[in-house]
Amino acid sequence: MSKIGTTIRRFFPSSNKINCFSTQIPDKLYKNIEIEVKCGQPAILKSYEYFVTSAAKHLGITVGSCWAPKLPVHDRMTLLRSVHIYKKHREQYEVRTYYRYFNFHKLTGSTADTFLEYVQRNLPEGVGMKVTYTELMNMPKVVEDLRLKLEENKKRGAIESS
Template identity: 60%
Template sequence: MLYSKTALVFCNVLPKLGLETTSGILGRALSTQSQQSIETAIPDKLYKQIQLEVRGNDPAVLKSYAHFTVSAAEKLGATIGRNFAPRKPEHKRYTLLKCVHIFKKHRVQYEIRTYYRFIDLHRLTGSTADTILEYIQRNLPEGVAMKVTKVEMLPLLESIRVPPNSASTTSTN
């Protein structure tokens, strides 16, 4: 059986607080699995960069939200890279007829402007990144969309690594 880490922690904390688990079988299974999971701990992910793209229709709201995001990331110990907005928004214009039936020369134009804001966060662990992203996404204002791109650091593959012995050996001919 597989159980989540939160369930493992929850069942370990309940007896310490003087509370009993609702299911004795579940509590025993989780207590044996919690000892095994502590021994084989999975290392935390490392992110080289997290890119936030925030878009909306009001540049003042985006600027305020970017200030909020940067201050929240600084409080949680993240390194902030670039934080900028492009000069020009993206324009979409739609031309429609005023009247459906006749008078083709009477038209109306509608325009939608989309403003962007880009924020980069550097060198984060997986738990810190999850905490920051959850906090700033829960406080996302109305009419604002966010796109998150994560660049994860992975260990070098075994097939690519150079063995330490082969670099020091030289051929003698």
């Protein structure tokens, strides 16, 4: 969490308050946040999708696509019914895992932290969550300098050719 504009009290006689405006940390910007949730029951995921999208709309977050694959992922295991003998007698077990994906666009760091904390605290039991961020950053100075040099060279080439 960022502490922008907060006041800290210290117990020194010379200064009672210290203002933190001089140490401001710029807020991060996220282009896209993708949330992947998985569970064994599709009804739980469907109700959780409704909860997440309504919470995002109340916070003013741009909701992108929310989708689910048509078929679940099947994990099948074949085990012996008896450990030591009777190799012919086997049991088959199957685990189905259902997935849902949510995309949210153009978020600030503080909004994303608040939203994700709220969503994760209300995660139903037995549901797994994976969050993927796409952060917007400034160009490195070296790359920016190269880009400016290329533009200058193009302008010089256009002037020389005319």
